Every structure is written in structure tokens, then in C-alpha cells.
Amino acid sequence: MGKVKSAIVLTLITIVIAVLCVVCFVPFPCDGNGLNYFNSILGIAEKDADLGGYLIGETEYVGGGYSAVLYPEGVISGRDYENDLAAAAEDEKEEFEADYQAYADGAIYLEKETVLDGENVSESFKEDFSRAVSVLEERLERLHLPGASVRVVNDYTVGVFLPASYYVAGAAFDHLGRMGELTVSFGSDEASAETIIPAQRGTEQPASYYIKKISSRTASGVSYVILDMTDEGREAIAEATEGATSSYIYFNIGGEPLITLSVSEQIDQSSLYISGSYDEDSSLLVATVLDTALSSGTEQDLTFSVGEISEERAGYGSNALTMLYIALGVLLAGSAVFFFVRYGRLGFAHLYTLLVYLIAMTLCIWSIDFLTLGVGSVLAVLFGAVALSVSEAAAYEYVRKEFAAGKTMTFAVKSGYKKCFWHIFDAHIVLAALGFITYFIALTELSVFAFTLGIGMFFSGLCALAVGRFLWYIMMPFAKDKAKFCRFKREEVEEDD
């Protein structure tokens, strides 16, 4: 490539990289009065529960999560008790006080009739609570949310944490706590609807006799809750909806409807696909709650009500992300310095390549739905950056050897890259395959790490073999002394006298 062409291409590439760097990494205020801000792509990228921080101007917090305390029937918070007591009429206060017993230094209050057996908590309540916690745990586990947790608090309440990246957290707290038997009712309104599953025909069969399983699916951007019916279930629904014009089917848990399906004609299908306003997360949530109620719900189950909810800041603290960016900046600078010292101005080619890699990874983390910025994804990006730097250094060393052996720079580059191509290819393909295969089987944080590793290795390989070499190619024409440009030397040959 001629000098002029190289200059034009290099200038264009420099401008594109500079603009992308600003867009990806540099937030700034857009006006003098500090009301409008430009947030970088890295800033607005989804963060996990442990890493998070405010966007510029403290307009919004990204990362962290939500925590809620769920109270089973018969247990209320100390604050609710105080408020209810204050709100009660004077003549009812004594009765109200007599109904409850303080527990855990007044953090919670237990309803004597429901929870206590004399002075102590009844064994049946303990069993019911324990079973309800197991169902809650199973539901949360099946949602596969990175960072989500459930724990018992004050012996008889449950603390649930959901990551902020889970958009249906508000609904999830409510739905997860719904316990009880799954029933299906049909009618023109909720109050008058008649239960059709389990059928009121003298049989003692549970809902699982009529419905095989409940799952969710997303295809072409539409999410469904899918109910696979048995023959008996199909028959029960077909019989109930025969001649229906404007009625509803209610899918209830513990008597409360979770899905309301309008019916304008007879439904006679072995699988019911219910769409509506669901997205992938909400359809999975509803399907999970219904399916667990189908498999283990009973009339005696304790239902939870949602108590205090608060936002939780990132687990590692708000400055963790800033410090991590600083650390990454130090590493980038360190890598550039090493390449400038060892390979002279060829360090620019490496710097540009590394920036292209980081920009590509930032755009991927921002644009791919299930990827969040957490320690796992940062580690995967770092593995990619190390693989890229080592690959480039290896390629440069091969070229150095070829050049030292007496080849011209153009042939040395060609020959050096040819010799190390399969080394770089093998290393990257192995680690990318490791990442992608792990991603397909693993869950939560490990799957995020694995997928990021996969794309990291893909971009690292691409940058090392194509971008880096191309940048070297277009930077070379500017050097008068090509060997000096790369700090390469010819091997000294002893001359015979």
C-alpha cells in the first residue's frame, strides 16, 4: 500500500477508534448547567448484583438488586404491628394486642391462633413453613438468576434477593410467595367462576391428573406459558368451554388467579399456549410458579405476603467498579508500554488492536441480553486480552526471527505470521470452544463467564491474526527504516578475512 493510501486509511481508522472509545468508555456532561449527560456504553451496560454504580450525574443506579422480606400467613412485621395497633380503635387495641405475640425482640409478631400452640410455635406451623421455604427455594433455583438468593430470617420469615437486571423483580416477589393448590376455574367473572380442575365430579384427583406440566417458551420475540394437558384435562376444559362466547378461564394458586384467559370459543387442545403481555422472564416466572404449585401445592400451604422491599447497592460497594476501570486502565497502559519498549513504534499497532478488542467486547456485553458486567465477565475479558497480547508478542517474535535471518520486512511478516498462524488459531479455538460448550450447559454466573470467554477468544483471535497484521501493514509505509520502526535487527554475520 502506498504512503498516501496508508495515511488515509490510518487516519480513518484512528478517527473511528477514537470515536468508538469515547462512545464506549467516556461519559461527559452535555451542557453547562449539568442537566444533560452522555453516558458511555460501558456505563449503561447491565451490571450484576456485585458490581454497580451511579451513572454520571447520579441520575440512575445500575447494578445491585432488590431485597424483600416475605411474611407467611400469621406473621407480621414489627412495624406493621405498631402501625396497625396505632390505627386500631381504642376499644379494639387490647384485643389486637392479645392476638399477637412478639418474636425476635419485636422484629416480627406471631398471630397466636395461626402460629402458636400455647406459648410456643406449633409443630404444624414449623412444618408448613419449612415446606413453603423449600418450594420458594425450588422456584428461585429454576429461574436461574445470577446473584439471586433466599434465606430464612428471624426463623419464620424469608429474605429474597433478586438482581436489578431481572426486570420483573416486583412481580417476582409477589408470585414467588404464592403457595397453595393449582386450580382452574371458568366463568364470566372471577367471583362466579366454577372450578373445573380438579373436576368437581366426585373425583379426588389432584390438578396433576389433568395437567402434565407447565413450561414457557419464547419464539420470534413472543413468549408463551404452555400448559400440556392430559386427556382428562383436555376433556375437562373442552366440556367447560363448550359454547363459550365471552368468558374467562382462571388459573389460580391458593384461590388467587395468576393467569386470566379470555375465552370466545371452545378450547379443545392438548397444549394451551398462552401469550398476552409476557416477555421471556415473566413467562418463565409464571410457568415456574404454576408448575411448582402443580407438582407440590396443597390446600394447607402457607402463602407469603411481601413486606419491606429495598434496593440493594452493589455487593462490592459503589467504588468497586471505578477501581476496576482504573485497574484495567493500568493494565492497558502497562501492555502498551511493554510493546513500545520492545517493538518500538509497532506498539501503536498493538495498542490499536487492543482497543479494537476492548471496544468489541464492550459492545457485546452491552448488546447481548443475558450478559452483565460482573467479576466473571471481567475475568473473561482479561483472559481474552492476555491471549491477544501473548499472541501478538509471539507473532512479532516470529517475524523478528525471520527478519534477523535475512528476509525483507514484507516477507518476514508474511512468513512469521504463517509460522505462528496455527499456534494462535489452536490456542484461541480451544479456549473459545471451552467457553461456548460450558455456556450451553452451565447456569448463572458460570454461563455468563463462559459465553464472555467464548466471544472474548473469538475477538482475540480475530484481532491477533487479522486486525493486528492489517494495522502493521498500513503503518509500515511511514517508516523510513522499517527495522528501526519495529526495533528489529539483522543477525550479525561473521565475515571471512
Place this chain on the structure above:
Amino acid sequence: MTKHFYTVKKLPIFLAISAVILIAGIVLFALFGFNYDAQAGKSFEVTYDAVVTIAGGEERVEEICEDTFESLGIGYEKKSEAAPAIDSSSLASTGDMTVRYLFAEDTSADALRSAQDAVESVIAGEFAGADVYIVVRTQGAALFFGEPAWRGAVALAVAAVVVLVYIGFRFGWGRALTGLCLTVHDVLLTLALLAITRIPVAFATLLLFAAAAAVISLLLWMVQCMKMREMFKDPAFRTMDAEDAVNECGKASCKAVLCVIAALAAVFVVVGAVAAAGTRAFFLPLLFPLAVSAYSSLVLGPALYLPMKKLDDRSNAKKGRYVGKKKAEKAEE
């Protein structure tokens, strides 16, 4: 006679070193498990109205809490930054803020009750009509989700086997089998070291450590494999016995492996040194899988590959594989 570093005789010594660490790890794991950071303890939560009665006084509320804890001689383990309380249906802020301090499980309930009373009275004195609610909760450890653990283990095992099949085709089955042994060894040894050193880890980060060990192990063994393939092509190596060849190759590849180790170590140390406490607790222990992988690729791996190379050479000799006239002549020279 040249003394070789990699010999079949030394292999039991190298394996014994690994076995000792592994057994110690298994014993400690069986007795105490990993040192999970399960966030169990007593949570001291202060919820206050940050819009009207204590507007702009967020820092003061925290100061009052921390001064009170200090005066009572109780120290908290973790502080969660003040965050807004939110409405359950809309997830919009209610105007209240909650700051949370986590104390150890054995912190005296009386001391926390005293702290609760003291903080309430100081805030009431400083902020007229302050709307404050303080509650102390005893929170258990986060419940363990089994599915991510077994699926993670299966995922890593399947992925390792698949990529080692690729390595088998590209570099030979002896090196693939050695790589598989090393990857399993490195993952297990990393987990053993975490159990022995009692470094606090969250469940998710434990899986990440295992994955990191697999990645580093494969990367370093790949470097060894590449060097071996490159060097074994040299006709001079065809006449060497397996021990000589592996030792020569080990010497030559040492620099390349050390360069990769140095690059990774620099990354973990810099991020660990510069980053905040939470991230440091993740990145610095990554030096464990790095050290284990360094040991296995530089010491254990070539020694483990040696018997396989011998078998391979013997099988090649038996087959009497035709190596080409020119190569044979070169080898004779």
C-alpha cells in the same frame, strides 16, 4: 551422563506432592466445607424518611449508628450502602432510605438492643419528628442451589473432554490424555487450596475459580503442546529417546510458558492491588489456579507425558512407520 529433570522415576514424587495437597483439601472440606461467605448474622437495619424529616441527613444517620456501635464496643462485618426503600408493585422509591449493618452471629442481642435504643434517641434528638424505624433481624445463610453446582461441574467436564478431543487430533492422543489429567488435577487442586487456606468465597465465585483453573491449565498445556509439536518435527528429535526429547523440549518451552504465566500474574496482581476490597478478594486468589497450573505445566505435565511418549514411540517403532528417505538420512546425519 546428563541428569534429566523430567524422569519417570520422579513422577511419583510429583504426584505425591499433588496427592498430599488434595487429601488435605478433601479432609478440610469434609470437616469444615469451603469458607462460604453466606452473609449470615445479625442485620441492624435503619429505615428513615429521607424526604421530609431527615432530608439531607443520610451521612449523619450513618455517623450516629457507627459512633453508637463504637461506644458499645460492637463491630460490624459489613455495611450495605444506604439505598431507597421501594414500593412492591411499581418498584418506585417510597422516599425512605435503609442503611444496613451486618454483625457476626455471636454478637450480643442485648448490645444490639442497646444500640437500637441509643440510635433512636440520638436521631430523635437531632431531627425533630424524625420518622425512623430500626429492626434487628437474625438472618440465616443463603440457601444452597444445587443445580448450578452440578451443571457447572458437568459443563466444565464436557467442555474439557471436547476440546481435548480437538487437541488429540491436532497434537496426538498422548498429549490430549495428559492435558485431560492436568485439567482435572488443576481444578481439584485449586479447590483443595481454597479449602485449606479458608479464603472466604461466594458459591458463584467458587465455580469461577474452577473454570479459571481449567482455562489457565489448558492454555499453558497448549503452549507446551505447540512447542513439542514444533520441536519434535525436527529430525534430530527422532533419534532421541523419549526422556531426552521431553527434557530438551521442556527446557525450550519453559520461557514461553513463563511468559504467559507472568502476563496472567501481572493481570491478577494489578487488578487485585488496585481494585476495591470485594474485587480484590476475587482476583488475588486467582493466583492459586495460576500457581497450580504453572506447577502442572512446567513440572507435572512433561513428566506425566513421558510414559505416554515412550508408549507412542514404541508403537511407532513396531509399526515401522515409513518416515521418508530424506528425513531418515537427515536423522542419520
